[in-house]
Amino acid sequence: MAPKNILLTGSAGFVGSHLTERFLADGHTVIGVDNYISGQPANTALFANHPNFKFIQADVSEGIPYKAAAFDGQTLDFVLHFASPASPPHYQQFPIKTLMVGAQGTQNALELAHAHGATFLLASTSEVYGDPQVHPQPESYWGHVNPNGLRSCYDEAKRYAEAITFAYHRHHGVDTRVIRIFNTYGPRMRPDDGRVVTNLVMQALAGGPLTVYGDGQQTRSFQYVTDLVGGIVALMGLPESEAVHGPVNLGNPDEYTILEFAQVIRELIEPGLEIIHEPLPADDPRQRKPDISRARELLGWAPGVDLRAGLTRTVESFRQQVLQA
Amino acid sequence: MAPKNILLTGSAGFVGSHLTERFLADGHTVIGVDNYISGQPANTALFANHPNFKFIQADVSEGIPYKAAAFDGQTLDFVLHFASPASPPHYQQFPIKTLMVGAQGTQNALELAHAHGATFLLASTSEVYGDPQVHPQPESYWGHVNPNGLRSCYDEAKRYAEAITFAYHRHHGVDTRVIRIFNTYGPRMRPDDGRVVTNLVMQALAGGPLTVYGDGQQTRSFQYVTDLVGGIVALMGLPESEAVHGPVNLGNPDEYTILEFAQVIRELIEPGLEIIHEPLPADDPRQRKPDISRARELLGWAPGVDLRAGLTRTVESFRQQVLQA
Numbered sequence: 001m002a003p004k005n006i007l008l009t010g011s012a013g014f015v016g017s018h019l020t021e022r023f024l025a026d027g028h029t030v031i032g033v034d035n036y037i038s039g040q041p042a043n044t045a046l047f048a049n050h051p052n053f054k055f056i057q058a059d060v061s062e063g064i065p066y067k068a069a070a071f072d073g074q075t076l077d078f079v080l081h082f083a084s085p086a087s088p089p090h091y092q093q094f095p096i097k098t099l100m101v102g103a104q105g106t107q108n109a110l111e112l113a114h115a116h117g118a119t120f121l122l123a124s125t126s127e128v129y130g131d132p133q134v135h136p137q138p139e140s141y142w143g144h145v146n147p148n149g150l151r152s153c154y155d156e157a158k159r160y161a162e163a164i165t166f167a168y169h170r171h172h173g174v175d176t177r178v179i180r181i182f183n184t185y186g187p188r189m190r191p192d193d194g195r196v197v198t199n200l201v202m203q204a205l206a207g208g209p210l211t212v213y214g215d216g217q218q219t220r221s222f223q224y225v226t227d228l229v230g231g232i233v234a235l236m237g238l239p240e241s242e243a244v245h246g247p248v249n250l251g252n253p254d255e256y257t258i259l260e261f262a263q264v265i266r267e268l269i270e271p272g273l274e275i276i277h278e279p280l281p282a283d284d285p286r287q288r289k290p291d292i293s294r295a296r297e298l299l300g301w302a303p304g305v306d307l308r309a310g311l312t313r314t315v316e317s318f319r320q321q322v323l324q325a
Numbered sequence: 326m327a328p329k330n331i332l333l334t335g336s337a338g339f340v341g342s343h344l345t346e347r348f349l350a351d352g353h354t355v356i357g358v359d360n361y362i363s364g365q366p367a368n369t370a371l372f373a374n375h376p377n378f379k380f381i382q383a384d385v386s387e388g389i390p391y392k393a394a395a396f397d398g399q400t401l402d403f404v405l406h407f408a409s410p411a412s413p414p415h416y417q418q419f420p421i422k423t424l425m426v427g428a429q430g431t432q433n434a435l436e437l438a439h440a441h442g443a444t445f446l447l448a449s450t451s452e453v454y455g456d457p458q459v460h461p462q463p464e465s466y467w468g469h470v471n472p473n474g475l476r477s478c479y480d481e482a483k484r485y486a487e488a489i490t491f492a493y494h495r496h497h498g499v500d501t502r503v504i505r506i507f508n509t510y511g512p513r514m515r516p517d518d519g520r521v522v523t524n525l526v527m528q529a530l531a532g533g534p535l536t537v538y539g540d541g542q543q544t545r546s547f548q549y550v551t552d553l554v555g556g557i558v559a560l561m562g563l564p565e566s567e568a569v570h571g572p573v574n575l576g577n578p579d580e581y582t583i584l585e586f587a588q589v590i591r592e593l594i595e596p597g598l599e600i601i602h603e604p605l606p607a608d609d610p611r612q613r614k615p616d617i618s619r620a621r622e623l624l625g626w627a628p629g630v631d632l633r634a635g636l637t638r639t640v641e642s643f644r645q646q647v648l649q650a
Contacts, residue, residue, distance in 0.1 A: 095492040096496060099492060100432070103428035142455070143470075143472065147453055147468065147488055148571075150495075152492075153492050157485065159472040159484065160428060162473045163472055163482070167420040167477075168421070171421060
């Protein structure tokens, strides 16, 4: 793509920071927006001195201050809405903020895209499939979500975000794109995000035993973050057509057992560490596995980073963070 | 109940007008709010001279003007959120407004209830079950909804409304109640709501043939509106307990074929009218049937008005409307 002006909400989040890195490397201009409710100031600091990076600290649920100096009279080519608490500990700490960034936040970003004639891209999630009764999940699966359970502040917010995105496309003709992100890992995950990779890496770096719940034979599919970024860039690069508006799963269908994660992480950090087993918690994360046929056909995309390579880079990044802290 | 102060959004809608009528008859004070996007000014006019009825014309998605004269310094005991386009022709005409009244509208009403220490009641819908794969539907069924189909502006807005209602209960301790309303009919339905009862009554009153799609053997469950009102009043009357916060189905599980509706309506209006059959449309309304076990147990409630009695009152009301027009 020729250089574009890209507004990215959630720029200081885990995925947002990798998107910013890629966009700047590709010669685009990025206006990042974040309120740091779950994003991290360090992720803004990474790019603070880049000439094509601008930042607005704002809560996109309250409105995007489009008259901010960061805009400087430019027309946006893309508006990407990635802002939201995304891990269970974070969204359950801020359930109402999470609901708001899915509704008002998405709408504010859509209005901005509409005003600029920009292409809008929504970061949706595999959580819209809930506790799926179909494996793997294709985009045509409608999901199995409790509309008022403890996770509904996130799941229903994202389903609403998809619905209003399609409403802006159908009603106002906005060129909208929707990705459904499956489990993703990599450098700059928040150490307190409560996810299995983070927990295991942090335990091993602290020199303690690695905790595996149950027998560890339950499987998970994880994509490395640069694979995700590649899929997003591919979808952004497609010209508008009827096909580009439907949701696209982006995830890695390779399954590994939790025990395999623990073993690779232990090997990378300190092979002598103990792996201990604890009982499965009542709300063990739900298993999902993407059907990525649509991404393969539409984008010619498939994940390319294998688990060992991805974990090696992740562990290295966390090790440096721990050393710096 | 002793006299209460009740704020009711959607007061000029079909169900809102019947609630207003009942509350005023029971000695309560009603502050109605409506923006007439699908409500009708005639439903406000019905109560305009009642000393205990006050009205604010406002879009609850934009905010409820709680400093309006209608409040007069009073503390609200109940906030009931019934505002929303509710029939497919209406919500598909206003998809974004429909999404907003489910998100921002529900949140504004919840904030008001929270500020007043009032009990909040959400009018949710059987549409949260979508195209159900379980019959009849109990409240524990999570539904089968397309998150980005043509109906998602309504279905997902209501699922979001439930999620944020539970978030305010869990996070802020608001005493919240949720009803899921199944197909309801009666006087003061909008003649253009596109529903089967309305269409058949209007056709018969116009002296034309009655249109039945397909062979008419498909069934529907319809409750008469005063039955619904009785269930709502019963739920409002319960003291707070863990049990009252969960959703409660309110509907009539008795099933009739579409042909039976047409035959009863014809008999009530003009027995000589022809019934014609046309092909089923592609998006024929989805069939649902409530499991009302929970309403029976929690409220001691069951619908009491049978189809012939309800249709007689409905036809009479429509006949007077047509005569007045």
